[in-house]
Amino acid sequence: MAGWLEFEKPLLELESRIDELRSFADGQNIDVAKELSRLEVKAEDLRRQIYGKLTRWQVTQIARHPRRPYTFDYLRMLGIDFVELHGDRRFGDDGALIGGLGFFGGRKVVIIGHQKGRDTKENILRNFGSAHPEGYRKALRLMRMAAKFGRPIISFVDTPGAWPGIGAEERGQAEAIARNLHEMSRLPVPIVVVIIGEGGSGGALGIGVGDRVLMLEYSVYSVITPEGCASILFRDAARAAEAAEAMKITARDLQEFAVIDEIIPEPGGGAHRDPERTARHLGEAIERHLTELEELSPAELVRGRLERFMSMGEYKEG
Amino acid sequence: MDQVSWLKRRKPGIKDAKRREMPDGLWRKCEGCGEIIYHKELERNLWTCNKCGYHFRISADQYRDILTDQGSFVELLTALESKDPLGFVDSKSYAERISDAKKKTGRRSAVMTGSARVDGHLAMFAILDFRFLGGSMGSVMGEKIARLTRMAIEERIPLVTLSSSGGARMQEGILSLMQMAKTSAMLAKLHEERLPHIAIQVHPTTGGVTASFASLGDVIVAEPGALIGFAGPRVIQQTIKQDLPDGFQRSEFLLKHGMIDMIVHRKELKSALAKLLDFFSDDNRDSAEDALGQARRQGL
Ligand SMILES: [Zn+2]
Numbered sequence: 001m002a003g004w005l006e007f008e009k010p011l012l013e014l015e016s017r018i019d020e021l022r023s024f025a026d027g028q029n030i031d032v033a034k035e036l037s038r039l040e041v042k043a044e045d046l047r048r049q050i051y052g053k054l055t056r057w058q059v060t061q062i063a064r065h066p067r068r069p070y071t072f073d074y075l076r077m078l079g080i081d082f083v084e085l086h087g088d089r090r091f092g093d094d095g096a097l098i099g100g101l102g103f104f105g106g107r108k109v110v111i112i113g114h115q116k117g118r119d120t121k122e123n124i125l126r127n128f129g130s131a132h133p134e135g136y137r138k139a140l141r142l143m144r145m146a147a148k149f150g151r152p153i154i155s156f157v158d159t160p161g162a163w164p165g166i167g168a169e170e171r172g173q174a175e176a177i178a179r180n181l182h183e184m185s186r187l188p189v190p191i192v193v194v195i196i197g198e199g200g201s202g203g204a205l206g207i208g209v210g211d212r213v214l215m216l217e218y219s220v221y222s223v224i225t226p227e228g229c230a231s232i233l234f235r236d237a238a239r240a241a242e243a244a245e246a247m248k249i250t251a252r253d254l255q256e257f258a259v260i261d262e263i264i265p266e267p268g269g270g271a272h273r274d275p276e277r278t279a280r281h282l283g284e285a286i287e288r289h290l291t292e293l294e295e296l297s298p299a300e301l302v303r304g305r306l307e308r309f310m311s312m313g314e315y316k317e318g
Numbered sequence: 319m320d321q322v323s324w325l326k327r328r329k330p331g332i333k334d335a336k337r338r339e340m341p342d343g344l345w346r347k348c349e350g351c352g353e354i355i356y357h358k359e360l361e362r363n364l365w366t367c368n369k370c371g372y373h374f375r376i377s378a379d380q381y382r383d384i385l386t387d388q389g390s391f392v393e394l395l396t397a398l399e400s401k402d403p404l405g406f407v408d409s410k411s412y413a414e415r416i417s418d419a420k421k422k423t424g425r426r427s428a429v430m431t432g433s434a435r436v437d438g439h440l441a442m443f444a445i446l447d448f449r450f451l452g453g454s455m456g457s458v459m460g461e462k463i464a465r466l467t468r469m470a471i472e473e474r475i476p477l478v479t480l481s482s483s484g485g486a487r488m489q490e491g492i493l494s495l496m497q498m499a500k501t502s503a504m505l506a507k508l509h510e511e512r513l514p515h516i517a518i519q520v521h522p523t524t525g526g527v528t529a530s531f532a533s534l535g536d537v538i539v540a541e542p543g544a545l546i547g548f549a550g551p552r553v554i555q556q557t558i559k560q561d562l563p564d565g566f567q568r569s570e571f572l573l574k575h576g577m578i579d580m581i582v583h584r585k586e587l588k589s590a591l592a593k594l595l596d597f598f599s600d601d602n603r604d605s606a607e608d609a610l611g612q613a614r615r616q617g618l
Contacts, residue, residue, distance in 0.1 A: 166558065173549070178529050182505060186503075223492055233489075259493070309496060309503045312497075315400060
């Protein structure tokens with residue numbers, strides 16, 4: 001049961017018993033068939049019980065699930081013919097933030113996205129999806145290319161946050177993110193952003209300024225990780241569950257704050273339970289939004305994007 | 319640190335006799351070199367240590383007085399105040415933290431915005447106040463800076479920001495993160511309009527403020543010894559489990575790594591700013607009407 005979350009386990013156990021029974025039954029035995037349907041009803045109940053009332057912390061765990069599909073998985077499942085391009089032309093190439101050219105349906109798009117790793121070797125290359133300044137600068141280079149050639153941009157966000165390290169600070173992590181916010185707000189091409197897992201703070205926003213921002217149902221997006229918030233405000237990183245509740249970080253929360261435009265449904269239990277179906281929903285949503293945005297002139301796009309972010313925030317006046 | 323907390327924190331070992339010679343408010347100890355400095359002298363030196371150059375942390379009002387021509391500052395956008403959109407509670411409620419900060423600082427928010435002159439040059443000013451919840455950026459700061467930037471565009475005058483902040487305001491959740499995009503997007507418009515933004519960074523400037531408007535100056539000026547960075551040193555140390563190099567994330571480190579244009583002592587800050595504003599000023603515009611009059615008529 002490695003790679004599964006604690007609260008998923010009772011359901012997984014039941015499901016594997018059902019599978020066992022099914023492979024054992026020959027379809028003739030009426031008792032086995034009865035038992036099977038009984039267990040399936042039970043599994044459905046359990047599924048509703050577990051996933052019907054997930055806490056925000058449990059959603060966070062699904063968003064970080066080791067089996068959750070990552071950017072490259074979606075590119076493959078969406079049938080995107082992808083040509084990866086490398087390097088920021090300044091310092092290096094960042095494996096945590098990938099980018100390139102995509103043939104997506106009938107469209108030619110520029111794609112950028114965080115990429116996490118599945119094992120130790122991959123995680124060394126991908127740095128757990130935590131990008132350095134060169135990642136943000138590579139993304140900016142590719143986005144400028146998109147603007148130059150009039151191609152829309154699709155951005156996949158999945159990061160615990162921008163990397164907090166010595167080299168990252170030396171090379172201006174803050175400036176790299178700020179520059180992207182600045183430039184992305186004025187790019188004259190459609191930008192669709194999808195939060196597919198973790199939307200970790202400035203590291204997420206650094207490729208997250210778009211005309212449309214979509215979120216997968218069990219992804220999270222927050223100003224700081226629940227652990228970070230807990231250690232600062234609750235003086236104890238172990239109180240992350242409370243911090244997650246307090247910060248309101250799920251797709252539904254963000255839709256209420258009008259920070260995102262649409263929640264893309266995931267199968268019960270999360271994208272990893274049925275990646276293909278998730279990818280189908282995701283692909284449909286992206287295409288639909290791109291089609292709408294392609295109706296707008298560059299000036300309308302840029303004006304709308306500025307208004308979009310100007311409208312965010314809650315305050316009293318007078 | 320204010321006088322009262324300094325007295326509370328003073329190291330034992332200062333002889334009682336000596337302590338009696340230091341009545342409340344007259345003396346302060348330099349946090350850089352330990353020198354005991356007479357308050358009047360400190361004030362004369364704009365709250366910097368004559369001996370070691372240490373820059374004491376000061377309020378937004380003090381920066382206003384240091385940087386702008388006397389009597390020229392007109393505060394704008396004073397009506398904006400924080401809401402509590404999340405109903406956030408940790409050890410204290412956010413609402414309570416806000417009201418405490420207001421009492422402590424006499425301000426309604428962590429940023430003071432207005433128009434002022436610097437050796438005669440008109441500019442829009444956003445001055446952060448670290449005493450107000452660590453100068454953190456929530457919806458009010460984001461909105462005030464974005465609107466001030468828009469006013470700078472409308473009036474065609476330069477923008478000056480002075481930052482000192484712990485970053486985004488966690489108690490406003492995702493809305494505070496979005497203020498980074500909001501301020502940066504409006505600055506991008508300012509940039510397109512070919513108007514200057516001078517960004518001044520003082521101790522400490524970190525997190526979401528550094529990763530947005532504070533790093534987007536045409537010219538970036540820092541005070542000496544200021545901590546400036548994306549992640550805080552403690553977070554970095556906990557993540558990489560290594561010692562951090564000497565002087566890491568200080569102004570001098572940033573200058574060496576090409577992240578800021580210059581380090582300017584607080585006593586020279588106003589003249590440096592005036593020179594920059596002079597360079598970027600449009601000579602035809604100098605006769606333009608004072609921004610304030612126009613802003614008032616537009617009801618901003
Ligand atoms: Zn000193």
